[in-house]
Amino acid sequence: MMxxxxxxxxxxxxxxxxxxxxxxxxxxxxxxxxxxxxxxAAAHRAPDVGQLADALACLHQRLSLGPSVMVANSVGCQVAASLAARHPHLVSHLVLVGPALEPGISGWRQFVRLVADAPGEPLSLLPLAAFDYLVTGPLRCAASFQHSLRDAAESFEANLSQVRAPTLVVRGAGDTIASGTWIRRVAALVAAGRAQDIPGAAHAAHYSAPDAMAALIEKFTVGESG
Incomplete structure (x- = not known):
């Protein structure tokens, strides 16, 4: 699993x-x-979504992992969808947790949704995320956000429509970023998708409810394999 x-x-x-x-x-x-x-330091400037997908594919092949379960959160879902569309032989199953960014939603509204989500996350996540943002740097974060908005407007849904791997789309019931309507659309766009809510979780449901998330992933992958 990656x-x-x-x-x-x-x-x-x-x-x-x-x-x-x-x-x-x-x-x-x-x-x-x-x-x-x-x-x-692995990149001189912020890579776009397609470049990140290709970098993951290179890592995947270097490690000789074979077809893998890809589990992604937030904008990482755009990277995972691009990977599955570009390199379908590397992906056995796809799990998208709180997929962002939703096409047609402005960058300002997406930012407001992110701020609104913060109170619903565990307190321990906030300093961890703040530290990572500082290390990445505000200019890199801003450039990556612009790349992601462009991908959402131009490529995300097209990539999802090319995904053939069984796909589970998960949303924390309190997620203010990925709406219930949007995750159901994501599940409908892929060839074999289903949507699932996790009660009591927000956007980073994999962090706040890891036991429930692990159980969902295990049931999904074993059920599909069976």
């Missing part, structure tokens, strides 16, 4: 979920995307 973080962050906020998945016997890879956090 876990793909959101804009400006690192893989650290996936650690609780990674531990639970690994405890069930999965091999779990949690990279920092080039240009982000601890991998900031």
């Amino acid at each position: 876990l793909v973080h959101g804009l400006g962050l690192s893989g650290r906020y996936f650690v609780p979920l990674a531990r639970r998945l690994a405890a069930s016997g999965a091999s779990v890879v949690v990279p920092d995307l080039p240009g982000n956090a601890r991998s900031r």
Whole structure:
């Protein structure tokens, strides 16, 4: 399994979920995307969504992972969708947690939604995220946000329509960023999609409800394989 973080962050906020998945016997890879956090120096400037997808594909092939379950959060869902569209042989299953950004929503409204989501997240996530944003840097975060908005407007839905891997779209019931209407549309765009809410969680449902998320992923992947 490969876990793909959101804009400006690192893989650290996936650690609780990674531990639970690994405890069930999965091999779990949690990279920092080039240009982000601890991998900031891996790119001279903020890569766009397609470049991040290709970088993940290179890492995947270098590690000889074989077809993998891709689990992504927020803007990481755009990267995972691009990866699945460009390199379908690398993806066995796709799990999209709080997919962002929703096409047709302005950057300002997306930012307001992000601020509104913060009170619903665990307090321990806020300093972790703030530290990662500072390491990535405000200019890199802003450039990545612009790349992501462009991808949402031009490519995200087209990439989703090319996804053939079974796909689970998950939303924390308190998520103010990814609406229920939007995640159902995402599930409808892919070839084999389903949508699921997690009660008591917000946008980073994998962090606040790792046990519930791990159980969903395990049931989804085992059920599809069976």
